[in-house]
Structure formats: C-alpha cells, structure tokens
Amino acid sequence: MHDCINANPPALSADNDVLLRLHGVSRHFTGGAGVVDIHLTLPVGQTLGICGVSGCGKSTLLRLIAGLDLPDEGEIVGSVGRLGMVFQEPQLLPWLSARDNVQLVLGAEQSDKALAALREVGLEQAAGRYPAQLSGGMRQRVGIARALAVEPELLLMDEPFASLDYFNRVELLELVRERIHERGITAVFVSHDVREIARLCDRVIVLGSQPGRILEHLHDPLPPLERDARPGRRAAFEERLLQSIRAGML
Amino acid sequence: MSLPLRALLSTVLRPLLGALGLFGLWWLLALTTSPAILPTPWPVLMQLGDALFTAQLWQDTGITLSNVLASFVLALIGGVTLGLLAARQEWIEKALHPLMVVVESAPTIAWLVLAILWLGLGAGPAILVGVSMALPLIFIATVHGLKQIDTGLLDMARIYRLSPWTKLTRLLLPSLALTLAGAASGALSVAWRGVIMAEAFSASAGLGPALWGGYLYGDIVPVYAHILWIILLGLLLEYLVIHPIRRLIHARLHQR
Numbered sequence: 061m062h063d064c065i066n067a068n069p070p071a072l073s074a075d076n077d078v079l080l081r082l083h084g085v086s087r088h089f090t091g092g093a094g095v096v097d098i099h100l101t102l103p104v105g106q107t108l109g110i111c112g113v114s115g116c117g118k119s120t121l122l123r124l125i126a127g128l129d130l131p132d133e134g135e136i137v138g139s140v141g142r143l144g145m146v147f148q149e150p151q152l153l154p155w156l157s158a159r160d161n162v163q164l165v166l167g168a169e170q171s172d173k174a175l176a177a178l179r180e181v182g183l184e185q186a187a188g189r190y191p192a193q194l195s196g197g198m199r200q201r202v203g204i205a206r207a208l209a210v211e212p213e214l215l216l217m218d219e220p221f222a223s224l225d226y227f228n229r230v231e232l233l234e235l236v237r238e239r240i241h242e243r244g245i246t247a248v249f250v251s252h253d254v255r256e257i258a259r260l261c262d263r264v265i266v267l268g269s270q271p272g273r274i275l276e277h278l279h280d281p282l283p284p285l286e287r288d289a290r291p292g293r294r295a296a297f298e299e300r301l302l303q304s305i306r307a308g309m310l
Numbered sequence: 311m312s313l314p315l316r317a318l319l320s321t322v323l324r325p326l327l328g329a330l331g332l333f334g335l336w337w338l339l340a341l342t343t344s345p346a347i348l349p350t351p352w353p354v355l356m357q358l359g360d361a362l363f364t365a366q367l368w369q370d371t372g373i374t375l376s377n378v379l380a381s382f383v384l385a386l387i388g389g390v391t392l393g394l395l396a397a398r399q400e401w402i403e404k405a406l407h408p409l410m411v412v413v414e415s416a417p418t419i420a421w422l423v424l425a426i427l428w429l430g431l432g433a434g435p436a437i438l439v440g441v442s443m444a445l446p447l448i449f450i451a452t453v454h455g456l457k458q459i460d461t462g463l464l465d466m467a468r469i470y471r472l473s474p475w476t477k478l479t480r481l482l483l484p485s486l487a488l489t490l491a492g493a494a495s496g497a498l499s500v501a502w503r504g505v506i507m508a509e510a511f512s513a514s515a516g517l518g519p520a521l522w523g524g525y526l527y528g529d530i531v532p533v534y535a536h537i538l539w540i541i542l543l544g545l546l547l548e549y550l551v552i553h554p555i556r557r558l559i560h561a562r563l564h565q566r
Binding site for chain 1: 460462463465466468469470471472476480481484562
C-alpha cells in the first residue's frame with residue numbers, strides 16, 4: 061500500500077466545505093439489495109468515486125444522492141442547486157436533434173449555449189443530427205454536453221463509459237476530467253472500473269454487497285491529474301481499490 | 311417479378327381483387343334473394359353514382375363527418391387528459407377504471423336513450439354516443455403508453471427539473487404519439503359507427519337519418535347505396551387520414 065493513500069480521510073468540519081452529508085442512510089429492497097447505514101460527506105470541488113462489485117448498491121446510492129429516490133432511514137443534509145447527470149445510457153429524446161436535446165434542459169432562449177456545449181465535446185458539426193444518426197460515443201457526448209451545459213453544482217455520473225468502446229471511453233473520461241478540473245465541479249462518479257476511478261476521483265468509497273455498505277473510504281491528497289502523471293502512484297491507488305473490492309467479495 | 315410490380319400487386323391489385331370478390335358474392339346472393347331484401351350491386355352503384363351529384367348527399371356527409379370529428383376530438387382531449395391524471399395519481403386510475411369499463415361495456419342504445427334524455431334531439435346525442443365509445447379506448451391507450459415510457463427519460467426530466475409544460479409537450483406527448491395513433495384509428499372507427507347509429511334516431515340530418523329514412527320508406531336501393539358510401543368513407547378516413555398520420559409520427563419519432 062502506498063503511504064500517501066489515506067484510508068481515513070481528514071474530517072471536514074466547516075459546512076461551506078461540504079455540499080451534502082449523508083447520515084446513516086439506508087434504502088432496502090426485497091432480496092437483501094439496497095444500501096445500509098451510509099455515512100458520507102461530499103466535499104465541494106472534489107470528485108467522489110463509488111465502486112464495488114455489481115449489485116452492491118452503487119446506483120442506488122447515486123439515486124439517493126440525486127434525489128431520485130428517498131432513504132428508508134437516515135437523512136441527507138444539504139441542498140444542491142443545479143444538478144447534471146450523465147447516465148449509463150445517454151437518455152436522449154429520439155425525436156429531438158442533438159442541439160435540441162441540450163437546449164431542452166436550458167430553455168428556449170439559450171440556443172447559443174447549447175451549441176457551445178456541443179462544441180465543447182466536439183459535436184458542433186453534428187448538432188442537427190438526431191440520436192439515431194449518431195454513434196454510441198457521440199450520443200454519450202451529447203449526454204455529457206447536456207450535463208455540463210447547465211453549469212452543475214453537482215455532477216453525477218452513473219457508469220457513463222460502461223457501454224463504450226475503449227477509444228471512446230479513454231477520450232470521454234479525459235474530457236470529463238478536464239472539465240471537472242477547469243470548473244472545480246463537485247462530482248460523484250459510479251463505476252466498477254478501478255482504472256477509471258483512479259483517473260478521475262479524489263476520494264473513493266468501496267461498497268460491499270448484500271446489502272451495500274461502506275467497506276472502506278479512501279482518499280488520495282494528490283489530485284487526479286497529478287496522480288495520473290505519476291504512474292506508480294496511480295497503480296498503487298488502483299491496487300488499493302482492488303484489494304478493498306476483493307475483501308468485500310470474501 | 312420486379313419490385314415495383316410486386317409492390318403494385320400487394321398494395322393495389324390484391325385489395326382490389328378482394329373487393330371484386332365481395333361484389334361477386336353479393337351479386338350471387340342477390341340472384342337468389344328477393345330484390346326487396348338484397349338488390350344486385352349494379353342498381354346500388356348507379357344510385358350511389360347519381361347521389362354523388364346531388365347536394366343532399368354531400369350535405370348529409372358533411373353533417374355526419376363534423377359530428378364524428380367533434381366526438382373524436384372530445385374523446386381525444388378527454389381520454390388523454392384523464393389518462394395523464396390517472397398516470398400521475400394511482401388513486402385516480404383506480405377510481406376511473408371501473409367507470410371506463412362501464413362506459414365501454416354499456417350497450418350503445420342505452421347511451422343513446424340517456425343522451426336523448428339529457429340533451430334532447432339533434433346532433434348532441436350523436437356526439438355524446440361517439441365520445442362514450444371512443445374515449446375509453448383513448449384513455450386506456452394513454453395510461454398504457456405512459457407506463458411504457460423509459461424510466462431513464464423520466465429520471466432525466468426530474469434531474470434537469472423540466473417544467474410540467476416542457477415535460478408534457480417534449481417528453482410525454484411525443485412518447486405517447488405512436489400508441490395514441492394506433493388507438494385513434496380504433497377510436498375513429500367506433501365513433502364513426504356510433505355517431506351514424508345515434509344520428510338515425512336522434513337527428514333530422516346526416517347519413518344516419520338518410521339511411522334510416524330510406525328503410526322506413528321502403529327504399530331499399532338507397533339504403534344499400536348509403537351503406538356503401540358509409541363504408542367507402544370509413545375506408546377513406548382510415549387510409550387517407552389515419553395511416554398517413556401514423557406514418558408521419560413514426561418517421562418523426564424514429565429519425566434516421
């Protein structure tokens with residue numbers, strides 16, 4: 061284990077450092093699925109990774125943070141203004157063009173902003189195309205453009221690269237990381253891929269399954285961009301995550 | 311066989327052959343039946359041909375079509391509105407379901423008698439009967455269609471806090487369009503049948519009274535001519551209005 065990777069992240073005391081706090085949050089489903097007793101803070105300007113094996117409740121936890129679902133126990137404290145979300149499937153309206161899909165969340169008067177958001181993800185030329193006329197990678201770019209166009213206070217990502225090929229995955233991850241870094245966006249990133257997590261996240265929680273509970277909370281004080289420039293450090297972070305996930309499987 | 315010839319065969323020639331077969335069967339049956347009950351096709355076609363050059367047939371057709379259109383539009387607005395409310399609140403769906411079953415299963419004649427009692431004679435009862443027959447189909451299609459909408463799209467609408475109007479016009483109604491187009495075809499068909507039947511007893515003008523009047527006066531050939539005209543109009547409505555609209559919606563929803 062790398063010395064600088066901290067399994068007990070420093071406590072955040074001041075409320076203005078924290079966007080959301082989860083206190084003992086549980087959500088139960090039949091068959092033992094769901095999450096239990098989640099205590100978590102979402103620091104402003106940081107990217108929190110949620111990882112674990114399939115079915116451990118990663119997406120359930122993200123839906124609770126997004127407000128798409130309500131906890132059975134515990135509470136989520138804090139308020140988020142603008143939310144952006146990149147879904148596993150882009151969730152575009154097939155009857156709207158790429159530009160209109162972005163403009164949908166901005167309002168009719170912000171046509172230029174929609175185009176600028178598409179330009180940012182390299183899709184300006186395809187703005188008039190419909191989702192069925194775009195490749196999987198291009199559709200996900202529209203989803204990312206839409207999420208960034210609202211200038212989110214909190215950006216949520218639910219395995220956004222899982223259905224993409226390797227080239228698109230690497231390219232889009234880089235694009236998202238740059239935007240998060242440039243704008244200081246607070247983000248939550250769900251993935252089962254430790255390499256993606258290690259490239260994007262400041263803090264990571266590893267969930268065990270049945271029911272989903274936090275096994276470990278890891279924090280690397282080195283920002284993701286700097287960590288990526290030091291392959292040894294990144295590899296150590298990935299290895300630490302893998303160990304934790306494996307421990308949860310036993 | 312070349313493709314255009316095969317397409318022509320399947321879209322025009324085969325239905326035409328079917329229609330000719332029906333006329334042949336009609337003609338054979340007419341030869342063995344009294345002309346007071348079943349005339350041969352020829353005098354009926356002649357009668358219809360003559361009627362097409364009279365103002366009366368077009369006036370009656372206009373009245374019936376406007377009654378059908380009024381009942382269809384009211385059923386569409388009512389069915390979609392109630393369907394949207396039912397999809398929003400489960401208790402509304404549970405409360406409306408038995409009502410829709412009663413409306414759908416009650417005999418048309420019962421609705422007609424009630425409609426005449428409530429609205430008196432005229433076009434009102436015909437429109438109400440048309441609505442009572444078409445609205446449940448639209449309501450059920452709306453509720454079913456809303457349940458089929460991808461939950462991911464609904465999540466997206468919640469995340470980005472789309473206004474109720476934007477959600478309705480950009481997400482819900484386009485998602486429903488194809489299901490509704492299918493239901494609209496059935497709704498138009500039942501409204502068409504219901505309105506003509508109701509007109510016969512409640513109205514003084516329209517295709518229903520013309521048909522019923524012919525029967526009362528013992529003019530059997532005009533009765534068959536009107537029935538043939540009503541069938542032709544129903545087919546025209548289906549193939550010139552409903553089918554193109556359905557194709558248009560399909561093309562719009564699945565842009566390629």
